[in-house]
Amino acid sequence: MLRTIGHRLLLLIPTLLGLSILLFLWVRALPGGPAVALLGEKATPAAIERINELYGFNRPILEQYATYMGRLLTGDFGSSIETGRPVVEEFFRRFPATIELSIAALIIAVGIGIPLGYLAARRHGRISDHLAVVLSLVGITIPVFFLAFMLKYVFAVQLGWLPSDGRQNPRIDATHYTNFYVLDGLITGEFDAAWDAVLHLVLPALALGTIPLAIIVRITRASVLEVQNSDYVRTGRAKGIARRTLRSRFILRNAMLPVATTVGLQVGLLLAGAILTETVFAFPGIGSFLARAITARDFPVLQGFIIFIAIIYALINLIVDVSYSLIDPRVRVS
Amino acid sequence: MLSTPRKRALAGLAVVAVGALALSACTSQRGGDGETDAATDVDGTFVFAASADPASLDPAFAQDGETFRVSRQIFEGLVGTEPGTADPAPLLAESWESSEDGLTHTFQLKEGVTFHDGTAFDAEAVCANFDRWYNWTGLAASEALSYYYGKLFRGYVDTPDTAVYDSCSADGELEATVQLKQPFAGFIPALSLPAFAMQSPAALEEFGADEIGGTEEAPSLSEYGAGHPTGTGPYKFDEWSPGEELTLSAYDEYWGESGQVDQIIFRVIDDPTARRQALEAGSIDGYDLVGPADTAALEDAGYTMVSRPPFTILYLAFNQAQPELQDVRVRQALSHAIDKEALITQVLPEGTEVATQFMPDTVNGYNPDVTTYEYDPEQARALLAEAGYTEENPLSLTFNYPVNVSRPYMPDPEQIATVISTQLTEIGVQLTPQTDAWSPDYLDKITGTPDHGIHLLGWTGDYNDTDNFVGVFFGAPSAEWGFDNPELFTALNEARGIPNLEEQTELYEQINEQVAEFIPGVPLAHPAPTLAFDPRVESYPASPVNDEVFTGIVLTE
Numbered sequence: 001m002l003r004t005i006g007h008r009l010l011l012l013i014p015t016l017l018g019l020s021i022l023l024f025l026w027v028r029a030l031p032g033g034p035a036v037a038l039l040g041e042k043a044t045p046a047a048i049e050r051i052n053e054l055y056g057f058n059r060p061i062l063e064q065y066a067t068y069m070g071r072l073l074t075g076d077f078g079s080s081i082e083t084g085r086p087v088v089e090e091f092f093r094r095f096p097a098t099i100e101l102s103i104a105a106l107i108i109a110v111g112i113g114i115p116l117g118y119l120a121a122r123r124h125g126r127i128s129d130h131l132a133v134v135l136s137l138v139g140i141t142i143p144v145f146f147l148a149f150m151l152k153y154v155f156a157v158q159l160g161w162l163p164s165d166g167r168q169n170p171r172i173d174a175t176h177y178t179n180f181y182v183l184d185g186l187i188t189g190e191f192d193a194a195w196d197a198v199l200h201l202v203l204p205a206l207a208l209g210t211i212p213l214a215i216i217v218r219i220t221r222a223s224v225l226e227v228q229n230s231d232y233v234r235t236g237r238a239k240g241i242a243r244r245t246l247r248s249r250f251i252l253r254n255a256m257l258p259v260a261t262t263v264g265l266q267v268g269l270l271l272a273g274a275i276l277t278e279t280v281f282a283f284p285g286i287g288s289f290l291a292r293a294i295t296a297r298d299f300p301v302l303q304g305f306i307i308f309i310a311i312i313y314a315l316i317n318l319i320v321d322v323s324y325s326l327i328d329p330r331v332r333v334s
Numbered sequence: 335m336l337s338t339p340r341k342r343a344l345a346g347l348a349v350v351a352v353g354a355l356a357l358s359a360c361t362s363q364r365g366g367d368g369e370t371d372a373a374t375d376v377d378g379t380f381v382f383a384a385s386a387d388p389a390s391l392d393p394a395f396a397q398d399g400e401t402f403r404v405s406r407q408i409f410e411g412l413v414g415t416e417p418g419t420a421d422p423a424p425l426l427a428e429s430w431e432s433s434e435d436g437l438t439h440t441f442q443l444k445e446g447v448t449f450h451d452g453t454a455f456d457a458e459a460v461c462a463n464f465d466r467w468y469n470w471t472g473l474a475a476s477e478a479l480s481y482y483y484g485k486l487f488r489g490y491v492d493t494p495d496t497a498v499y500d501s502c503s504a505d506g507e508l509e510a511t512v513q514l515k516q517p518f519a520g521f522i523p524a525l526s527l528p529a530f531a532m533q534s535p536a537a538l539e540e541f542g543a544d545e546i547g548g549t550e551e552a553p554s555l556s557e558y559g560a561g562h563p564t565g566t567g568p569y570k571f572d573e574w575s576p577g578e579e580l581t582l583s584a585y586d587e588y589w590g591e592s593g594q595v596d597q598i599i600f601r602v603i604d605d606p607t608a609r610r611q612a613l614e615a616g617s618i619d620g621y622d623l624v625g626p627a628d629t630a631a632l633e634d635a636g637y638t639m640v641s642r643p644p645f646t647i648l649y650l651a652f653n654q655a656q657p658e659l660q661d662v663r664v665r666q667a668l669s670h671a672i673d674k675e676a677l678i679t680q681v682l683p684e685g686t687e688v689a690t691q692f693m694p695d696t697v698n699g700y701n702p703d704v705t706t707y708e709y710d711p712e713q714a715r716a717l718l719a720e721a722g723y724t725e726e727n728p729l730s731l732t733f734n735y736p737v738n739v740s741r742p743y744m745p746d747p748e749q750i751a752t753v754i755s756t757q758l759t760e761i762g763v764q765l766t767p768q769t770d771a772w773s774p775d776y777l778d779k780i781t782g783t784p785d786h787g788i789h790l791l792g793w794t795g796d797y798n799d800t801d802n803f804v805g806v807f808f809g810a811p812s813a814e815w816g817f818d819n820p821e822l823f824t825a826l827n828e829a830r831g832i833p834n835l836e837e838q839t840e841l842y843e844q845i846n847e848q849v850a851e852f853i854p855g856v857p858l859a860h861p862a863p864t865l866a867f868d869p870r871v872e873s874y875p876a877s878p879v880n881d882e883v884f885t886g887i888v889l890t891e
Binding site for chain 1: 377381576581601602603607611615616
């Protein structure tokens with residue numbers, strides 16, 4: 001097991017190396033060079049010169065790459081052009097918000113998606129099954145920003161049930177240690193602050209979680225259907241194994257394998273969806289900051305954030321694969 | 335009978351459903367509890383949505399509205415503005431005297447004022463600020479950082495030849511004298527800009543306010559600019575979580591009147607629709623630059639709408655690089671064809687005023703008796719005919735305007751262009767619309783090339799300075815207007831250098847008449863920027879130059 005994990009971690013190295021080379025080349029391949037991309041078409045030669053000097057764009061490409069890799073390895077990602085603060089600081093200040101939101105979205109997606117998919121498969125061919133299939137199709141096709149906007153309009157603006165934006169009511173004087181607002185509220189015993197943070201998560205998490213939810217419903221349903229009709233289930237049934245055991249140990253456990261992979265893949269989707277969701281809900285996470293960095297051509301931020309997100313994505317996939325072997329002993333053997 | 339897994343699944347669904355119901359039953363409005371001001375029984379916490387973070391907490395290194403909005407709460411300058419106008423008024427200086435030649439200015443300072451760190455505000459502090467600005471070098475002295483100082487005082491210690499500032503001396507505790515090298519008629523009104531606010535010399539030094547890294551294009555903040563702004567204003571700095579919110583609280587030792595608002599929270603919401611929805615959902619108390627399309631809806635829904643007295647100008651410019659527009663009869667005809675009143679009622683926000691010249695009436699040198707061109711389509715047609723344009727041979731022009739942009743002076747260019755097109759078509763002009771994205775395309779085309787016909791553009795003033803309006807437009811030959819009128823250029827250059835405000839005002843009045851007769855374009859309107867507030871806000875101290883301190887806000891609950 002440990003060997004598998006070690007092996008996978010080693011595989012991370014070439015992945016990140018490749019990505020860093022792509023990013024390195026991407027910044028330098030911008031039309032007119034990075035300085036022009038940053039300053040605009042009408043930049044003065046002196047300003048371009050200063051930017052080239054600052055970021056070393058005027059030195060030989062191999063030397064640039066060596067400096068670039070050296071800085072990456074020491075964790076120096078430079079400073080944001082927009083805010084003048086270190087990229088690493090900007091990332092870690094905002095990252096807890098996005099994790100909190102992603103976890104909430106995942107709870108909604110998995111918590112509703114798996115039971116619903118299972119239920120649909122159990123009632124295969126009946127109205128509730130068709131309904132689940134149709135609804136999940138709608139869920140997959142609806143654009144995130146539109147759903148986010150509608151949820152906000154109906155539940156926050158019109159009905160006033162839930163907050164429309166932000167992470168916490170600014171009127172609450174909450175103490176923050178970890179920047180995970182829900183957790184902070186629980187640690188400090190400020191339960192009203194924690195509850196307020198939970199309320200602020202509901203709408204963005206619903207918007208962000210809907211597509212993964214719909215996908216999980218479909219995968220669970222298909223997977224359960226397939227396992228249900230497999231030979232070993234029929235054999236088990238013929239042997240007279242209790243229905244309950246059959247369902248939990250034979251069907252559900254085997255059916256969960258493709259679902260686990262899907263959930264892992266959805267996490268990447270969540271990070272992408274966060275860019276839109278966070279912008280609509282003025283949610284101060286890495287997504288909304290990334291959206292602003294794109295319009296502002298803040299490439300130190302783009303570069304740094306993309307590498308961080310890639311590392312996180314790779315680690316999550318690793319966790320998924322490990323959990324895979326926990327669910328399915330056959331993977332461990334091979 | 336239900337089998338177990340199904341029961342479980344159903345139970346799971348039920349839990350989720352109940353949870354959702356429980357969540358939805360709770361509302362998010364918590365304003366009021368705990369924070370209530372016992373004396374006046376209102377919630378003293380005021381939440382305002384900003385469109386962006388401040389660029390820096392040090393206003394001397396800033397030039398944008400969001401930074402200045404925050405600065406105006408923390409800092410005060412020697413000079414303020416009369417409420418609701420752009421005219422200078424005493425603030426930290428109770429009075430001042432300027433010498434005949436405009437070079438020596440003596441300020442009598444307010445007594446008993448302290449900075450938020452306890453440092454006394456006195457003549458030494460005033461001179462420390464003036465000297466700080468002048469002695470900037472390198473990056474600090476670049477346009478990207480000290481934009482306003484560079485632009486208005488025209489030089490630093492490294493460039494003494496062009497500099498306006500000479501020296502500052504403290505004559506006793508409460509009298510400071512500023513000596514200038516060359517006359518600068520706008521000196522006193524310029525001091526009302528937050529960029530020239532008084533900052534605590536002790537704090538500036540302690541937190542290395544001038545230690546700035548990076549480059550001109552990507553400067554990094556000093557420790558002071560990132561978290562230690564120290565002024566004399568009614569609110570002191572508490573906390574800043576970039577991208578999220580910035581909190582200020584009332585300064586207990588404030589010399590002036592402290593209002594109902596004892597805590598200000600600036601929340602960053604960069605999407606305009608999200609700002610409006612945040613107001614509707616009750617999570618903020620107000621926001622600025624309401625889109626004209628939202629104004630009526632919000633007003634009908636009971637929100638408090640406040641329009642600033644306009645300090646803007648929207649105009650239709652005639653590019654005289656086009657031969658047709660070189661004929662003054664054509665320019666007169668086009669002027670008579672435009673119904674400004676109709677334009678304002680149809681597509682501009684409430685509070686917008688008709689423009690007769692290229693500056694609002696609050697600016698020095700506004701000429702109330704300037705020549706105007708009343709809406710008269712008959713006369714317009716006659717003038718066109720005189721110039722040789724008939725139905726068989728109509729005048730045809732390109733009409734340039736930007737799309738997908740909203741400026742304080744031009745909330746919706748497409749709508750404005752539609753109204754103007756209709757009015758011009760009415761007198762038989764054939765228009766070819768040509769649209770571009772605002773930045774960089776439109777601005778480049780209009781200000782950088784002769785390749786445009788008639789076009790829409792405008793301006794928002796920084797402070798009460800005439801040159802900041804007409805000087806910008808007509809002070810030198812430009813690609814935007816495409817004319818060469820040496821008489822006008824000379825008059826403007828002359829007016830700019832005159833130290834005496836009265837003499838200067840008279841000259842500018844003449845210049846405005848000169849412009850009106852020359853008709854470089856049609857001054858259309860002075861659109862009023864609008865703010866929207868929660869119904870609990872009874873009044874807001876709107877200022878044409880955005881000099882709005884939140885102590886002046888009146889709340890009902």
